[in-house]
Amino acid sequence: MKQKLYIFLIIFLIALKIFLVRNQPVFAIVSSPYDDYHFLTQARSILAGDWLGDYNQLTLIKGPFFPLWIVFTFLLGMPLLLSEQLLYILSCLVLIVALRPILHRRRYALILFCTLLFNPFTYDAGLFTRVTRDALYESLSLLVFTCMVAIFLRRPPPPRQNLVWVIGLGFSLSASALTREETV
Secondary structure, three states, X not given: OOHHHHHHHHHHHXXXXXXXXXXXXXXXXXXXXXOHHHHHHHHHHHHOXXXXXXXXXXXXXXXXXXXXXXXXXXXXXXXXXXXXXXXXHHHHHHHHHHOOOOOOOHHHHHHHHHHHHOOHHHHOXXXXXXXXXXXXXXXXXXXXXXXXXXXXXXXXXXXXXXXXXXXXXXXXXXXXXXXXOOOO
C-alpha cells in the first residue's frame, strides 16, 4: 500500500469516527456527589484558581486528572466528548506507530487501527457520554500498554531512540494513577 493512500485512509477513518460520535449527548448526573457533580465542582474550583476547592471529606476521594482534563478541554474551547474521543484516537495512532517494527505491511496496521478505532465501547452512552473519568480509562490504558510495547520492541535501545517512548510511558502512567487511584 502506498504511503499517500495509507495516510488518506487513516485521516478518512478518523474523520468518520468523529462524524459518528459528534452528536452524542453529554450529560452529568448532578445528584451524584461522588462522580459527575464532584468532577465538575473540582474543575470549576481549578478554573477559579482554588485548586480542588475547599478541603473536606470529598477533596481527595477521586484523582485530580479528570477535573484537570475538563479544565484543559474548556480552555481549548473544545467539547468534552470530542477531547475524550481525540485522546482515544491518538492512543490508537500511537499503537500502530509503536508496532511498526513487527507490522511490516501497512494493511495490517490499518486493519488494527480500524478495529481499535471503531471499538463499540467508545460509543457506549453510559460511559463515554457521562461526565466521568471512565472515558479516559481505555485511552490511558492503551497508551501505557503501547509505550511499554514500543520500548520492548526497540531493545536494546540507543538512549535517545526510546526517550519519546519513556516520556510517553511516564506521562501515561502518571495520568492513569491520577485518574484511577485504586491499586493494581
